[in-house]
Amino acid sequence: MSLNKRNERRLYLRSALILAAVCGLLLTEACGVRSDMQDQPRYDAYEKSDFFADGRSSRDYPEGTVARGHLEDNKAFFTGKIDNPDPNAQAATSTDANGNTVVSSFPNAVTEFPLPVTKELIDRGEDRYKIYCMVCHGQFGDGDGMVVRRGFPKPPTYHDDRLRNAPVGHFFDVITNGWGKMNSYGYQVQAADRWAIVAYIRALQLSRNPDSNLKMTSTANSNTATPAAAAKPQAPAANGATNKGGAK
Amino acid sequence: MAQIFRKSANNIAKISMVSVVLLAGVGFYAWTQLARSSYLTGQYLEIQQPVQFSHKHHVGDDGIDCRYCHQTVETTASAGMPSTQTCMNCHSQLWADAPYLEPIRASFRDNKPIQWNRVHDLPEYVYFNHSIHIAKGVGCSTCHGPVDKMPTVYEENTLQMEWCIQCHREPEKFIRPRSEVFNMAYRPDDTDQATRDQLKVDYKIRSREMLTSCSTCHR
Known part of the structure; x- marks a missing residue:
């Protein structure tokens, strides 16, 4: 076979290939197969899924999943409860004029903050309080927020002896799991931020009663810690503001 | 011998040359305007929802913070529904x-x-992250407009690249103090230019070259 002929054949082959490719492209276009960059074949946040029966592309974790670094084994920090709670502990209760049960002792709640109480923590708490709590509990904790003025049952004020004497773990537990008519805010507010809110509630209480013996003590110590060191909560969940999406 | 073209053909030729250029110009202008029109961009188009949720009531009347519902806006790309x-x-x-x-x-x-029906739908070849904009002092209302006055939410802006880029070129004209990011009553001239220039430094906002680099948004 001469060199010329081989080259000629190659040329034919190449032309045939290009022709086939062009035909193939036209055919796929005609069939409606296209990769549109505007709407790419991946899920954006909250995008509808045709694959899963319930239509959600954002899937729940399989039960029992623990993300790396999120074992949450610091019980006081993540539940506000003491380490070995007494299952038989009875809370003191009474019934008020409206027939509501009022709990006035909280035997299994921690009494000290499990993280250092600093000005940064309280400032963060003020910020979060005004987002999530103020709507009902009011700007100063009197229970007269805008949603209450619209008819939501009035929550108790923070400024009575019962709640002044309540341990910090109780406030944390209420935010985490809800209480009475209040839903759980655990999924809306990260644990570190919940403690910040508790610190701010304590600050609100102190502001009305500077002479009371309310103390903002912390087991993590210390109130004497430098603000810079304390700005980083030592617990693994870290601060909501620095938590970079991804696994929760 | 008779001429094929009459004398008036000269004028017709001139007029048609000019009008081709004019028509092309007008056509191009019309195309640019059509591309920017709310007919194609969806700007100002109120999107109806399965529940008649009113931001005007919840934000404007009740004073509920944006983050009460859009919880992840400070930490992730999506503001969170x-x-x-x-x-x-x-x-x-x-x-x-x-x-x-x-x-x-x-x-x-x-x-x-x-x-819910999506109101702001960016093309998927654009990378957008809410949290970085919040952290650098871009207010909610800078992009989303007066949501506290919207019974039904609409796009305040076109979300076209020319709109994005005007802020990426000169962020100091649009940013505000971080404490005002979620304040719906904030007005752009509440902060003077000198303060905003300083904010750009304080918040470590990158250079115009970095912010307008293709791969900043198209990655």
Whole structure:
């Protein structure tokens, strides 16, 4: 076979290939197969899924999943409860004029903050309080927020002896799991931020009663810690503001 | 011999040359205007939702913070859509029997998410992250407009690249103090230019070259 002929054949082959490719492209276009960059074949946040029966592309974790670094084994920090709670502990209760049960002792709640109480923590708490709590509990904790003025049952004020004497773990537990008519805010507010809110509630209480013996003590110590060191909560969940999406 | 073209053909030729250029110009201009029109961009187009949720009522009248519902706006790319449980925080008690809110109760009861209709839909070849804009002092209303006055939400801006890029070129004209990011009553001239220039330094906002680099948004 001469060199010329081989080259000629190659040329034919190449032309045939290009022709086939062009035909193939036209055919796929005609069939409606296209990769549109505007709407790419991946899920954006909250995008509808045709694959899963319930239509959600954002899937729940399989039960029992623990993300790396999120074992949450610091019980006081993540539940506000003491380490070995007494299952038989009875809370003191009474019934008020409206027939509501009022709990006035909280035997299994921690009494000290499990993280250092600093000005940064309280400032963060003020910020979060005004987002999530103020709507009902009011700007100063009197229970007269805008949603209450619209008819939501009035929550108790923070400024009575019962709640002044309540341990910090109780406030944390209420935010985490809800209480009475209040839903759980655990999924809306990260644990570190919940403690910040508790610190701010304590600050609100102190502001009305500077002479009371309310103390903002912390087991993590210390109130004497430098603000810079304390700005980083030592617990693994870290601060909501620095938590970079991804696994929760 | 008779001429093929009459003398007037000269004028016709000139006029047609000019009008081709003119028509092309007008056509191009019309195309640019059509591409920017709300007919094609969806700007100012109110999007109806399965529940007649009013931002004007919840934000404007009740003063609920944006982040009460859009919880992840400070930490992730998506601002976050509230789960039905967030609605039920109040509506388990308020308007709990209203037929209006039946889709919410049905969603809560059957554990089925409400299918909201997307208002702001960026093309998927654009990378956008809410949290970085919040951290650098871009206010909600800078892009989303007066949501606290919107009974039905619409796009305040076109979301076209020319709109994005005007702020990426000169962020110091648009940013505000971080404390004002979620303040719907903030007006752009509440902060003077010198302060905004300083904010750009303080918030470590990158250079115009970095912010307008293709791969900043197209990655």
